[in-house]
Amino acid sequence: MNPLFPLLFQYNRQLTIALNEVLRPHGLFSAQWSIVYFLHRNGAQSLTQIWQTLSVEAPTVTRTVTRLEKLGWVMRVEGEDRREKIITLTPVAEDKLPAIKAAVREFEQAAVARLSKEEQAMLYQLVEKMKG
């Protein structure tokens, strides 16, 4: 059995826990942040656009968006095609975003600090190559 796989799973959990800790003061969890950030970067998007881009199944996004809606980060608006719901960030969310972005950026830099720029690029390429 290849020890690479437990290592990847374990490191993934470790990263998620650490990111959640960074996000907690802001009232978000990691999966919620990934959607808020996606909407911030790309503007209002349908549920399908979100789940296909983030490579997460539709029911997962439905649930997380429902939580974000209850917490006031996001609104569901009916699209032209009345099957689809367009998800938009609330003004409150846009207000809070800069501080969260700064905290996450700091977290990411710390997480990657042990690697040189070259090693970071190499790691990215290796994971992408393995992913195929």
Add this chain to the structure above:
Amino acid sequence: MNPLFPLLFQYNRQLTIALNEVLRPHGLFSAQWSIVYFLHRNGAQSLTQIWQTLSVEAPTVTRTVTRLEKLGWVMRVEGEDRREKIITLTPVAEDKLPAIKAAVREFEQAAVARLSKEEQAMLYQLVEKMKG
């Protein structure tokens, strides 16, 4: 925002889904397999030994062991210290193990097939270095 992190999260999900698919014919899920395999390699172990070694919290292991027990893979035995529960594989589990090991090994080899031996070693070292 560093694209390495979404890539790692996404690839982790992809790997978990693929591993679950490999394990499904054998009636196991990935987290269950990690415990069964750990007990196979190390012999009967207490819950604490399992969660500390696998770097998963105790309640998570309690739950997964409970499922494995219901499914007949594992038994709980009271330890000398009567607080602790020793988890042992059942004979049925030991019988099924060789076929599962072969399937998982094949899966792992396919997953790393795009990387040379040197790249695999490099990837392992980079993740370990980043993990700290």
Add this chain to the structure above:
DNA sequence: CTCGATTGTTTACCTAAGTAAATAATATAC
């Protein structure tokens, strides 16, 4: 020897992710 601290496990409650199937609206084939 007894009482408080520690340890091992479990329970309760939460987020996150998946599959399968239901539902509602739109497209398409005829």
Add this chain to the structure above:
DNA sequence: GTATATTATTTACTTAGGTAAACAATCGAG
């Protein structure tokens, strides 16, 4: 133009992971 197929979203149910707190057994200080 209507019946069928497809698409977008949701619901129901499952596994997996986490934190906080309860509980029971053991350890240790005095």
